[in-house]
Amino acid sequence: MGNKMDRRKLVMLLGGLAGTGAAATLVARADQVAQPAPTSSLQKLPxxxxxxxxxxxxxxxxxxxxKSECMYGAFEAIVGPVAEQLGxxxxxxxxxxFKYGGGGVKGWATLCGALNGAxxxxxxxxxxxxxLVNALFEWYEHEPLPDVHxxxxxxxxxRSVAGSPLCHQSIANWTKVSHKHxxxxERSERCGALTASVARQVVILLNSQSAGKPVAFALPKQTQSCQSCHEKGGAVENIRTKMDCGGCHAPLMGKHPGIS
Amino acid sequence: MGNKMDRRKLVMLLGGLAGTGAAATLVARADQVAQPAPTSSLQKLPxxxxxxxxxxxxxxxxxxxxKSECMYGAFEAIVGPVAEQLGxxxxxxxxxxFKYGGGGVKGWATLCGALNGAxxxxxxxxxxxxxLVNALFEWYEHEPLPDVHxxxxxxxxxRSVAGSPLCHQSIANWTKVSHKHxxxxERSERCGALTASVARQVVILLNSQSAGKPVAFALPKQTQSCQSCHEKGGAVENIRTKMDCGGCHAPLMGKHPGIS
Known part of the structure; x- marks a missing residue:
């Protein structure tokens, strides 16, 4: 809107100076010169x-x-090529x-940075x-990763199974399996390869959705059982989550009602 | 760089047409008109x-x-006013x-979305x-929140103490204290007010840093004790985290070596 108005002002200004034909040429040039970036397109999702x-x-x-850790690595690998295509x-x-998400946000080991960026x-x-996010997180919890080299x-x-979307469990489980610190x-490289696995999986999911294929997602049966009491509409209803409960609450699982 | 070149071309073009003085005026106008967005400035942090x-x-x-949940709420409240000032x-x-981070990312209850956006x-x-991130996360773990209305x-x-930067514990602890589902x-409004508390705290921290004041941060003593074995250089070295261990591992605390 602003550009249209301003362009008209410039046409009038140039028109007054040098006649309509020359002015039009100049304005065409000015458009090429300035190429006002359609920045609002950035805001339009997707x-x-x-x-x-x-x-x-x-x-x-x-x-x-x-270059800049896991969250940046995953985000940039997916969005970077798209942004380059689009200019x-x-x-x-x-x-x-997105450097902020490294090590589950500045080493706090909360959400895995690769998942956060993804x-x-x-x-x-x-x-x-x-x-897509649901399918990705569930896959990350249960798949032996990294699955690329x-x-x-x-x-x-x-390879290790994180059992959780959290950096803390993901790394702790890897140290258990690898017997490394x-x-x-090796742990650093593992997180780099894990970032690669996550980026690859996201692109597979985006491409599937783009081709009109359905993306499947189901919570583990054990988690569904926990949720029947603890999640929305359950007798307790004291949580809101889709995480695999067994990833952190394994000691509860044997003695908790309804869990075999 | 590109703009400078193009501007010179336009000056030459206009100079050829109508003389240097008029051309300079026009170019000044054209600058106002086109305002070629210095888009690369977006990439320059901070x-x-x-x-x-x-x-x-x-x-x-x-x-x-x-409008768009906790992560968006926190991020937009901090960056939005700055972006409006800058144009x-x-x-x-x-x-x-940043809608993606709502409910600890799409309801997964991982990292609190307000903290993720912050x-x-x-x-x-x-x-x-x-x-600043360290001070914010530690504050969030231990402060009775929300502290604004x-x-x-x-x-x-x-108000409740989350004990953790994770959405899951933050909400579970609130349901314990409030005896609500x-x-x-009320829980939804509480998360809105918590988002407000987090945004407010971030602005206080940014303003402090901007005024050259130091920002303090220390891990709880109990966590330091856990870390002396489990973190970098410890005998076990099987984790990388700054989270308050007691937030999730309370049952371990009494019987674990070195923890009273």
């Missing part, structure tokens, strides 16, 4: 998405992890903001983000 | 920050929560992307984000 290559995203995520203003997005990317690129990885990857280079 | 009003941010966060391209940031905002606006809130707020309107 951004236009065309399928990208899952394996390329995985490699880019691994490299991004070493400005998309490519000018402040990707480095969920942000899905919200930005999907017309129906919820099923990026170029440049030095160690044989040791939480600050060793 | 964005320029000038102190904003903490109470106004709190109210804006409460209202934002009802384009800042104000064209896709704020609604950490993103801090990374975007602070030249030294880590101490926004305009438009219908219920008397019931997790899906009742």
């Amino acid at each position: 951004w236009p998405y065309k399928p990208i290559d899952p394996d390329a995203a995985a490699q880019r995520a691994f490299e991004g992890y070493y 400005s203003p998309y490519k000018d997005f402040p990707f480095l903001m 969920a942000a990317a899905i919200q930005l690129l999907s017309p129906d983000p919820d099923p 990026p170029k440049g990885a030095k160690f044989v990857e040791i 939480a600050y060793c280079p | 964005w320029p920050y000038k102190p904003i009003d903490p109470d106004a941010a709190a109210q804006r966060a409460f209202e934002g929560y009802y 384009s391209p800042y104000k064209d940031f896709p704020f609604l992307m 950490a993103a905002a801090i990374q975007l606006l602070s030249p030294d984000p880590d101490p 926004p305009k438009g809130a219908k219920f008397v707020e019931i 997790a899906y009742c309107p």
Whole structure:
């Protein structure tokens, strides 16, 4: 709107100076010159998405992890190629903001940064983000990961099941399986490869949705059983979650009513 | 760089047409007209920050929560006023992307969405984000919250201590203290007011840092004791976290070595 008004003012100004024909030429030039970026397109969600290559995203995520950690690595590997296709203003997005999510947000070990960045990317690129985030988180909880071996990885990857979308459990379970320390280079590389696995899975999900295929998601039976009392409409109704209860409350599972 | 080049071309063009003086006037106008958005400025972190009003941010966060949930509410209440001061391209940031963090990311109850949005905002606006995020998360874990009562809130707020930066514990502890259900309107309003409290606290921290005041942060003694074995350099070194261990592992605390 503002541009239209201003363009008209410029036409009038130039018209007064040098005649309509020359003015029109100049304005056309001025348009090329200025190319006022349609910045409001940034705000319109979802951004236009065309399928990208899952394996390329995985490699880019691994490299991004070493640049600015897990959340940045996952987000940039998914949204970066899309933004490059689309040009400005998309490519000018402040990707480095997502450094904050590294190590479950600044080493707090809350939500896995790869999942945090992935969920942000899905919200930005999907017309129906919820099923994709649900499917991704459930997959992350139960799949032996990392399931890729990026170029440049030095160690044989040791796969573990996180049992939870949280950084804390994901790393603690990996140390159990690997018998390695939480600050060793293998653990760092593992988180880079995990970031690659997550980015790859997100692209597979986005591409499926883009092709009109349904994305499946179901909570584990044990969690459904817990939720029948603790979640919405249950006798207790004291929680709101989709996390696998057994991931943290394993000691409760044997003695809790209704859990075999 | 591109703009400078193009501006010179336009000057030459106009100079050829109508003489240097008139051309200069026109170019000045054209600058106003086109205002080619310095989109790359979006990518340069931190964005320029000038102190904003903490109470106004709190109210804006409460209202934002009802628009697009907790993560959006916190992020937009902090970054929105800054972006409005700065104009384009800042104000064209896709704020609604942060809807994804609602309910600890799409109801998964992982990281509290208000904290997730707050950490993103801090990374975007602070030249030294880590101490602010650390101070914020520790405050959130141990402070009886919400500590504000926004305009438009219908219920008397019931304060509780989350004990954790996670949505799951934060809500579960509130249901314990309030004796109310997790899906009742009071719980929803409580999360809105909590979002307001978090936004207010972030602005206080940003303003302090901006005024050159130091921001304090210390882990609870109990957590330090746990970390002496489990964190970096400890005998076990199987975790990486700053969370209050007692928030989730309370049953361990009595019988664990070194914990009284």
